Amino acid sequence: MTKDRNGNFFEDFRVGMKLRHATPRTLTEGDRSLYIGLTGSRAVLATAETNARRLGLHARPLEDLLVFNTAFGKTVPDVSLNAVANLGYADVRFLAPVFPGDTLAVESDVIGLKENTSRKSGIVYVRSTARNQHGADVLTWIRWVMVHKRDAQAPCAEAVVPPLEAVVSPDRLPRHDFGAAVSNVTALTGVMDLWDDYEVGERIDHPGAMAVNDSDHSIATRLYQNTAKAHFDARAASAGGGRRLVYGGHVMSLCKALAYDGLENALTMLAINAGSHVNPTFAGDTLVCATTVIDKFDLGDNAVGGLRLRMIGAKNVDAASIVFPDARAGRPVHAPDVVLDLDYTIAIPKKSATWSNR
Amino acid sequence: MTKDRNGNFFEDFRVGMKLRHATPRTLTEGDRSLYIGLTGSRAVLATAETNARRLGLHARPLEDLLVFNTAFGKTVPDVSLNAVANLGYADVRFLAPVFPGDTLAVESDVIGLKENTSRKSGIVYVRSTARNQHGADVLTWIRWVMVHKRDAQAPCAEAVVPPLEAVVSPDRLPRHDFGAAVSNVTALTGVMDLWDDYEVGERIDHPGAMAVNDSDHSIATRLYQNTAKAHFDARAASAGGGRRLVYGGHVMSLCKALAYDGLENALTMLAINAGSHVNPTFAGDTLVCATTVIDKFDLGDNAVGGLRLRMIGAKNVDAASIVFPDARAGRPVHAPDVVLDLDYTIAIPKKSATWSNR
């Protein structure tokens, strides 16, 4: 009759297991306001009801990473309560917009397992999917995470490592039904740079800088109902000679908000191709970031095109000093002040949309 | 024509006085979001609109302690602006759910007064009640608080100490009209433990731990429009060699949120039988808590039963190290790291609900 809730350890997982995460969560305008207060998000579609309507939507969707972080938080008690480290993301696809009042229910499938040679831990690969109250998938992602074993001697099944694509190919990118009205975006942001104006290889040093406070990141992580102890237990952190770790998803949100300047006309994230939390962030650190354009995708759509971007976030340095190491040949080597290396794809209006709209 | 607002001192109170607290307050989804961000609440009925409907409610109510703390905050300017200490609670009953958009108006009756032998202060007993915009009582509680005298020489009326029951007896517990649909809760939380699965004497060590930050508790206390200076005046606290005190209601909310793990299927608080803030909490402290089951009440209801719980919150220790001193023989003696001793009763679905639902 024990009510201990100690989460799953590595040997508790089996390939093919389905985890239904507790409990569904309704997101509202209250969550949006707090998200803006915590990150400074200025995303054009999300900032004003009138913006969404001028761009052809019936209502303003919630910020992409508010949805991602909320859905991610739901998976923590079952997947990563006993995690050593969150190792990476792949094939994250933003399938449909989420609006205030929508409820997300999240499930995960265990798609891979690989015990470490130390036998003290192993890597768990999960495919997670968030559905709205109408049963439509709105977000899906793979992540892999190193999880402690309860008992190093416990036997484990044979290793299964799922195939992981380095990039969500254009044919697998979600299609949102943007129309010609998206060309109005330049009148809202006052910035003329559209899909056509970005060049592969181009670099943008975002001008902002954002100090992280203990209370900010705690509020953000609780908002996502993410219960990972590393973010909340100051006593345990201090006993280990350290400090509470800032949740990596909050670092992503802060960097994404800083990246508004230079990418003002971005409409939505379509995918996260790959992402890693390179070094920890702590309260007191000041974050900056820079972006390079990796690729451009013509989505076969008159209104919008895709930009594949690589955003590197760093702490306590100038954005101009950030180096982009080669990511094609295995795990890139980063400076110790780099905290985030995120490869993602956005939808942004094309000039052709402007033309056809005349 | 002075506009000084110095609150009531002990000699200003009379038994029978009615205090209408300023001003009514409307609670919204914005308050809920902030409450989740400040506490990490995962209460099943409050977390998703779809949860509330699957459990047979027409909408999702606000968290019990958001309602309690908001109503409590309203009483501060009239009752406890000149408080030495908040001594205790009794007969707190959650009479009806509060939904976003509801407005709370709060009144108090002075039901007891007892000057201290020092003549510098006295104990004020008040019965406070919050009503919604339809005039229905939603929350009622007794608290007693030690209040400074303006003038030690001022004469005071004869002592009146109201009778205080140690527990809200089952016949006086509020009846919420839960139906058979509450048996769906296990599908939402993924946890099978219902009323029938808890045993008197059973102990639950909740696995979470929560560091308190200065900004968190300040935002929470302002959200409740609670103006007690001990929480906000860093200069006065520092001059006294101390730090700003964390509002006790925020400590209750944090411990209640930690207690989700092990009590996942709880639907609502029915009563707080007794409560005391044993030692102060300050920013930087990490809170943990443990619960014992004191009693089980069959409420004469097929759908839900009552569990009387004792939750002890402590700072900067392991939950497993918390000791539950005997509370039946007067004021229990606690370790210096204990911050909260709360005796409360919840409603939780019965397995019989599951049976009758087949």
Place this chain on the structure above:
Amino acid sequence: MTKDRNGNFFEDFRVGMKLRHATPRTLTEGDRSLYIGLTGSRAVLATAETNARRLGLHARPLEDLLVFNTAFGKTVPDVSLNAVANLGYADVRFLAPVFPGDTLAVESDVIGLKENTSRKSGIVYVRSTARNQHGADVLTWIRWVMVHKRDAQAPCAEAVVPPLEAVVSPDRLPRHDFGAAVSNVTALTGVMDLWDDYEVGERIDHPGAMAVNDSDHSIATRLYQNTAKAHFDARAASAGGGRRLVYGGHVMSLCKALAYDGLENALTMLAINAGSHVNPTFAGDTLVCATTVIDKFDLGDNAVGGLRLRMIGAKNVDAASIVFPDARAGRPVHAPDVVLDLDYTIAIPKKSATWSNR
């Protein structure tokens, strides 16, 4: 094809330029809740839906300074990203209430320019106006700000200094359509002091005190989507031997919330006549404030009258120690602990409203 966003420097401005600020912003109940959490606002019209209705409004408007700070934040990227200092405000008029769901779009006209003799910077005067989604002006203000030059040698146009009135005269004050129902306010606040009860020269020492935390002011400033680096870049501040500056608009909001006690029946701000941020505020400071009544305006309205108030905010002192230096003869000389000197006009019910309502 650069995407550098470095804002305007002094030599980029021309008198007559129109700046359309990005992007419009919808305010909601979520923003209100966060505003209450960040400031402790208890403004009677904004605190409860039922209050607004009893006072004759169809819905409860958002807090005046939430609207001001949101609109102000919109102007930062174009006007003051390269500011040395925000020098002052004049002719701020709150033209119409803003309700949850309303969207603000903000434009500015450059109305004056004056290069400094050092040639390294100059003063930019702008008139900014916020409009709602129906095209109605809701807020207008003048501010002047010292802005760096990109290049000290760059030629500048001839100086133009716009006329600045010291006070918004009664005939130019906005008329809100308050009716006789506003006399109900005393039943809501429990305070009987109305327009008739305030005397020119009267002083009110507000009893509260509010410590400022780094996270609070960061969340507030991000909520307003204000991107000024001085508030967010801890690394740059630290390199300069300093700390992050608290946004002056947050200081105004905190002092305004403290000033509730003594001005409980105030309905709305009509104007800010003049305002200056006298000294910087940093996290850790505790704010207090005092108010004097400068003037009383009979607005030719049975229901409400105008009170012209001067509120001085100070840090780490008693409100009673605040000195009100003469402001009529040029720039007043303040003690180093003074942070805010704000001259503003409110609408407050008249007793005559009570009479006519009988």
